[in-house]
Amino acid sequence: MSKFGxxxxxxxxxxxxxxxTEEAQAEGQxxxxxxxxxNRALAELGYAVVAEELLESDYDRRSQPPWHVQRPTWWARFFGSF
Incomplete structure (x- = not known):
């Protein structure tokens, strides 16, 4: 779940x-x-499901990423780090 929205x-x-996602399915995982x-359950709860591969693309909007984030991505912006 995202920390925003x-x-x-x-x-x-x-x-x-x-x-x-296709790779995980192909490997039987x-x-x-x-x-x-x-995905259906999340949609019913009002969530928009975002593909993991999209979250790894560069986030080129204005933001102040945490000090430990070297390359701002959509993942870092909307989901944070573990």
Missing amino acids: SLALVCADNPGAFLR LDGADLAEV
Whole structure:
């Protein structure tokens, strides 16, 4: 869940363990039916599901990232770090 608004991320393992959702499915780590059920439940709760691969793109808007963030990404901006 995002620290801002109603954004959610669904991933097969820890964020970054797979490059794309399709990769996790191809390796048998993310079942398509389970993913569809989770996405449906999140949508019913008012969340917008964001693809993990999109969150790794550069965040080029104005922001003050935390000191430990070397490359501002959409992930760092809207989900933070662990």
